[in-house]
Amino acid sequence: MKNYISFLSRSKTGETKIGKSSTNYGLIAGIAVFALVFIFFSIKATGFLSKINLVHNLVMPAAISAVIAMGMTVVMAGGGIDLSVANIAGLAGLASAAVSAQFDLPVPLMFLTALIVGGLIGAINGVLVAYAGISPFVVTLSVVYLAHGLQYLISLMAVSGTYLMLPRVVTKLGTNAFFQIGFCTFTFILLFIYLDRSIFGRYIKAVGMNINAANFSGIPTRFYTWLTYVICGVCCAIMGIMLTANEGLARVGSGESYQIDAFLLPILGNTIFGRFSVQGTLFSALFIYMVINGMFIMGVSPEKVKIIKGGLLLGIILVSGIQKVARREN
Template sequence: MSERTETAAPTAVPAQSAPVSPAPVGVVDSGAQKVPGSGWWRGEAGESARRNLALIGVLVVLIVIGMITRPDLYGDLGWVGGNMMTILKLASAVGVVTVGMTFVIIGGGIDLSVGAIIALAGVWSTTVATQQFGAGGMIFTAIVVATCVGLVNGLLISYGRLVPFIATLAMLVAARGLAAEISDKQTQVSTNQTINGIASNEVLGIPVLVIILVGVVAAGWVLLNRTTFGRRTVAVGGNPEAARLAGINVRLHTVLLYALSGLCCGIGAVMLTAQANSAQAAMANLYELDAIAAAIIGGTLLSGGRGSVVGALLGVVIFATITNLFALNDLSPEAQNMVKGGIIVAAVLVQQFRFKSLTQFFARNRLSSTG
């Protein structure tokens, strides 16, 4: 009996579709079809520009309110220009601190200790022993002390596995206490004229404090948008586990973020010391709230993964303008704080609506169009 062999029928190879050429520049994928003409303004990349323009619009509204309430002052263009420089000078230290805070929040953290770090760095740099080394020694001391405290925050959070809120809250109390101990609860006067001159000197008519602020903001923008460090910061804040699987050392990067925040606090401590010609344990009170609020107003997500250095700066300027406007109209600080609180709540609500409700809305529309 001959053995019969059965041969399997050849498996049909599925037809391969022709390779798809990449979409040309300026064409955005909208699901079923390509929509030409959708540039940077309409896409997600234009979100930052649209938000910044909205913040500039808020500043314009505040100026209009000032013109209505104090026409005697805002009618003088020279006074308006000088007043804007005054606002920028007053906001310079908070603005520098906000840059560091923005990086921390984008990276998925929070830093409640920035005000206390400024106080500790300022007090340490104005001790009699430190002032003997001149302006360079004072600046070096302020920056090194603040950066080291930021490193401690990062180590506690990354390797000690403490929640950022708890770690930085504990540092807030400890740093204020150490500053009070070093200064013996007394105001320490800065006798160095180079340091004190930072607040009064100008370069080409621009205050040195404003130049420092612009320089820090520019450096922060480049670091966030044009370097690997910035891309890793966004990745760590957006999804730490995915960032870890992609080869990013999440723990080390978190430590560096808090060190960067400390560095900004050190610069801010020098600026505040120059403005007051002194330092004390109570300086920079509630700066952490101002920095967090400015970052949120500027579009930085509290959940991490997205933010804008320029938007954070505009947030700082808005708050400083509100303070200035309230002072010109002899309104109470309590009313000012209520307005600030309302702005913060409104900004968070806008974030929740834009990034949850609208995302779900467009997702439903995409499904319905492709279904």
């Protein structure tokens, strides 16, 4: 096992730019901007620096959002895309709540059900993309609607109408910041080891960068592509648990507001860090939620948040497009 996971090897897979200096200006700029914005809000937004605000209104929502984005990061690192992340999360949360209400399951089994649901849907996505050769775009878009329909089906069949009540333990855990942040950290550590410090992660990144070369190197590309979708599905399920616990009840369509985040954070992380990485995604999550939190305290209305996120995503894509053109011309 030690041969497969190495903590000390700082393999910078994905960062090799032949002929370019290795200083990552994007990273320096990113950290600088983060620090500047933080200082700005500390001064201008009263109450920003309070422990309650920082933990509950900044880090906790960022943690929930980061988990689903980290799942998407793995898929993107493998060269794919998963539009159904938000719906898998909702379905996992709803399904596990319904099943545990129906069969009176203990909380750990409820979590396990969610993980199984997420993993199954991820596996379906993966099979259709990796083995049937259908565009991930089409596959996952269809799964959006299939998952949404399944949510309706479950809510109709479940015991108490559209809103399912959760066991009290879960609701108490859901508003507990340590629980949420703990789950996020746990997922982060696992994914970081997988993607950045193990050979399996390197295979995935190889597939993402150049699938033909990966094939010729003997990497089973179909399997690893499939695997990224399964991992993403499981991450969505974890997020589904976190979200459902946080909201206090299970409903149809929970998680759908996180769809933009699932796109924005990995791509932002890619632009700043130079490659798809869970640390980049986490950094971006903290950054975006810091901006939203600060602006909210300063009185910007919540509707504008979507514009900010959409505009930011567009801007980031533009910047990374310019980077690409500049790199090609070097």
